[in-house]
Amino acid sequence: MENMQYAEELVKEFLLFRGFTSTLQAYESELSTEIARNFQVDKILDLVFSVYIPKYQLDRLQSLFTFFKQCFTSPADAELISALVKLELSVLRYYVVNALKSGRQDKVVEFFGASGNYLLQKREEWQAWFGAYS
Template identity: 60%
Template sequence: MENMKYAEELVREFLFFRGFTSTLQSFDKELSTDIGRSFHKDQIFDLIFSLYIPKFNSQSLISLFTFFKQCFSASETLMITTLSKLQISVLRYYIVYAVQSGRNDKVIDFFKLHGADLLQRDQDWMSWFAIPYIKNPNLDPLFRVYFSKEWFDALNLSVRNFLSEIFNGTHIL
C-alpha cells in the first residue's frame, strides 16, 4: 500500500513538473472514484459477484482479471497460476449464472466475444460451448458439479482467500 501511494505521488509530481495540469486534475478525479484505491478485498469481491456477473458484464470481469495478472511479476508463477485457475472458475460461474437466470443469449454472446481466446488457452472450454443448447445442463454429468451450492461456496471462499492473500500481502506493486 505504501508503494501505491508513492507511485501516485510520483505520477502527480511528473504531471505537475511537465505542466499537464488538466491531466493532473483528471488523474485526481479518477483516483477519487477508483474502486480499487484502497484495495479492499470485499469491494472487489462484490464487484465480481454482485455487479459484473449479475449484470452480465463479461468484458469488465475479464478486464479485472487481466489487471490483476499485470500486477504480478513473472517470478510469481504460483500466484499467476492460481489467478488463472480462479478466472476459469469465475467465468464458468458466469455461464452457470446466466443459464440459471434463463439468459442463454448472454452465454451465446459471451462465447462470441471471448470463445476464441478461451479455446486458445484451454481446450477444456470446447464442451462449454454446448451448454446453452442442453435442455437441463444442471443434470448433465459434465456440468452438474458447477450447478451445485457446494461448488459455488468453494468458489466464493477461494476468491475471498486469494483476494486476502494479494491485498494483505506484498503482492500488489
C-alpha cells in the same frame, strides 16, 4: 511496489493537470489510510459478484482479471498467477451458469461469441463446454 508508487504519482499528476483538486484531496486522503495499502478483497468480490456478473458486464470482468495478471510480473509470482488463472476460469464459468439460470441465453451466446475461439484454442479446460474436442 515501485510500479504502484509510480502509478499513484501518475494519477496525482493527471488529477492536477485536469484540475480535479477535490478528487485529488479525496484520493490522497484514501491513500494515507492503512486500508488502502492492500487490495480490499471484500470490495473486489462484491464488485465481481454483485455488479459485474449480475449485470452481465463481461468486458469489465475480463479487464479486472487482466489487470490482476499485470500486477504479478516477476518469476516469483508464478504460483500466484497460476491461482489467478484458475480463479478466472471458475468465475467465467460462474458467469455462464448464472446467465443460463437467469434465462439470459443471449449473454451466453455473447460470451462464447466474444471469447469462444480463444478459449477453444488456448484452454483445454473449456473444450468440454463446447461439446467437442479439436
